[in-house]
Amino acid sequence: MKYRRSPTAMPVPPRTPHTHTVGPRTSGERPDRTVVILGAGIAGLAAAYELERLGVPVEVLEGSRRIGGRISTFRFGDSADAPFAELGAMRIPAGHSNTLRYVAQLGLTDELRSFHSLLADKNAFLRTAESYVRLRDAARQLTAEIAEGLSQDTYRPESLMFGAWLTLVVDAIAPPDQRQDLRQDLRTRLLDYVERLNLAPFVRDDGNAFDLHGLFAAHPSLREACRDPLRGFLDDILMETSTELFRLRGGMDQLVRRLARRIHGPIRRQHEVVGIESRPDEVVVHLRAEGRHVVRRCGQVLCTLPFSVLRGLRLTGFSDDKLQIIHDVRYVPATKVALHCREAFWQREGINGGASSSGGRVRQTYYPPIDGDPAFGAVLLASYSVGEDAELLGRMSAAARYAAVLADLAPMHPQLLRPGMVLNAKSLAWGQYPWSHGGCSVHWGMDPAAAEEQRMLAQQPQGRLYFAGEHCSSRPAWIDGALESALDAVSRIVMQMPAALPDPALMREPSLLAEPVSPVEPDAAPICTEIVG
Ligand SMILES: Cc1cc2nc3c(=O)[nH]c(=O)nc-3n(C[C@H](O)[C@H](O)[C@H](O)COP(=O)(O)OP(=O)(O)OC[C@H]3O[C@@H](n4cnc5c(N)ncnc54)[C@H](O)[C@@H]3O)c2cc1C
Structure with a gap:
């Protein structure tokens, strides 16, 4: 069974002689307002940024070595001009106002370029x-x-x-x-x-x-x-x-890197959440960090982990409804395979962007523009697939995956087989990726009322434990949804805080997003920490 349906007590590992315990708060001590955020994807980072701007201290715990989650730009080389592949999100629809507001807020508007999709280039x-x-x-x-x-x-x-x-x-x-x-x-x-x-x-x-x-x-x-x-x-x-899509020249990861730079609280990588206990007056987070089991007792926690990950963790003190929705949200796999080519050979064939409908296991092949120096080569997003096709490729070893994609694409692009044409390859099978166990959540096949009910249940807090992430939004599978859910969660968290804070309803106003409203309190009480192994 992947999740527990009943709120049973979670066995806490025995303390070792090295156990370090910070005692409980004594009366008169200022209540700890730090919000511990689980996951440093766009939802977690945006929530951290907004909370700090409202004067709430934050700490972000990320399991992997990398921030950004499903925004993942891979660079074939260290140079600023090196070609890159978007292995996760790659385009921003013109109507996605949350995303575009952050693009503007982070000073990236000048980097917006048209994104050319399938059907855009008739020579594809x-x-x-x-x-x-x-x-x-x-x-x-x-x-x-x-x-x-x-x-x-x-x-x-x-x-x-x-x-x-x-x-x-x-x-x-x-x-x-x-x-x-x-x-x-x-x-x-x-x-x-x-x-x-x-x-x-x-x-x-x-x-x-x-x-x-x-x-x-x-x-x-x-x-x-x-x-x-x-x-x-x-x-x-x-x-x-x-035809109304944008991309970010220089890579989508600029969004998360710039956001992270603006967050003052710590963003701790390689802090893997392995269990969460929701108690009436606190949330206990069990972590694996630096080879040790660490238990964090927190005043309030915002969890942005995908439910596909959460359902595999030890969850205690959750209502049956919550466990059910964590289990029920549907995720579809997605796989991308990128090839670093010596040159953009497709341009010689008159293809200057857009995508081909390549069929077979490959499905879609994108021809991204070269943002850097062409001398470093060009990237072909050889394959982008979802669902069963993605699962099929995802289950292969990386080497077998490249071989399969090359074999399928070669009749269409025989240049790929020329010696020295493919310099390198990188792929990401999100269905097999341990930090998402899926590409995205989807509402496919649900009527609008059922989708809204699922959203409400997904974002429903458990005591002091709040939820955000694309799966808690009305726009799953998009950055915009992740941001929407982050703003909603920040509103909820701030609303239950005793201190006088600005009206959270104002947080959606651009003016408030433009300037911090109160400084982060430097002397807020630390959250309780026990190190148990
Ligand atoms: C292939 C693909 C293409 C996409 N294309 C687009 C697109 O073109 N445009 C668009 O707008 N959106 C696109 N999306 C969707 C978009 O990327 C996501 O909706 C968005 O990035 C999700 O953000 P999030 O913060 O909710 O989740 P995530 O980005 O998944 O963040 C969750 C974070 O939690 C961390 N984590 C997971 N487990 C643990 C654990 N146990 N302990 C600690 N940390 C943990 C993860 O490492 C991750 O950093 C695409 C997604 C995929 C997969």
Whole structure:
């Protein structure tokens, strides 16, 4: 069993002669206001930053050697000009106001650049049943494939184009079961539905492309015509292929590095949480740090660990409802494989960005721009997959994973096999990553009311233990959701603090985010610490 359903007492390991105990608070001592934050991903760091700005001292405990969590920029070399791969988050939708506010707050607005997604570059490829075609030539082949599987041949060409383009993006992005569902939905309902609509305004490039985003925006009822799980996944698909996306020149990890630099309290890496006890008047956190078991008794704790991690820890004093939701939140795996190439050979083929729908185990191949010196080479995000495809690659050894991706991509990009073309490789299988045990949480297949109920339960505190992270938000699987949850948690924490603090409702106002409202108290009482081994 991965989690305990009943609030049983947790056995605390016996104390050794080296045990160091800081005694309980005596009466008259100022209450400890330090908030201990578990996890130094964007949610934990943003919460730490905001709490300090409200005058609340913080301490951040991070299990891994690295801060940033699922924002993970890997650099192929030490030079500032070295090419890099975004192994986690890579784009910011224009409507993600929380994220863009932090981008501005951290002085990164000048680094925002357009992010080119799937469908952006018509010279990129689409894998078909037999071979590869350029996206600019894909329409005829795709509509023929759609028409083949239909019982009647009376659909208008523009309806078939809609079907072809929707299939293209779902095939590239969605896990296998949803790809099947879409085909079924198309044949049985969606094509009939769009037959009634005027599709002419959405046909592009002389019938060689289709504006799916425009159609869904102009006809919201079309979304309702899609059945679950496709409907639940649709927002993510449309967001990921939108033309209104940004990236950060120089790497997404600038967000977390700049945030961390502004936090005054300690950020302790390699402090792995192994158990949490929620007690009426305190939270006891069990840690593994420097080979020792450490027990921290804390006045208040904000936990931003993914529930996929939390459900494997020893949890005591949690309500049954809370344990249930920690267990129930659904995570999907995601895997990225990046290749450091001698040169951006794809540019010689006319591909200047965007992504190919590569099929097979690879799914999506991105062609990121070169931000640094081209003499250091270029990075091909050879494969980005989610769901079963990601799991399949994730279970392989790193060497087998590279070999599989190269084998799948070589027919499309034979240059990869040229001696000396691939200099290095790096991959991250988030389903197998011990600090997330999954790519992201998802609300796929849930109606809005059920998704909201899950969000409420996920962020529900347990006594003095609060929760944040993308899984506690209305926008799971996005940085914006992680930030939303962090701001919500900070509001809750500050609201229950006795000291006079500014109205937490104001925290969402840009003016308050711009300036610290009160200094961190230097003489706040330390949190209790016992070292037991
Ligand atoms: C492949 C991929 C692509 C993505 N693409 C995008 C994108 O383009 N745009 C976007 O906005 N979002 C994207 N996301 C989602 C985004 O990255 C996440 O929603 C966000 O970074 C989550 O932040 P968080 O703080 O909630 O969680 P995390 O970043 O996971 O932070 C949790 C922290 O807790 C630490 N931790 C875990 N276990 C323990 C433990 N036992 N003890 C102590 N510490 C522990 C972890 O190391 C981590 O630092 C993507 C995610 C993935 C995986």
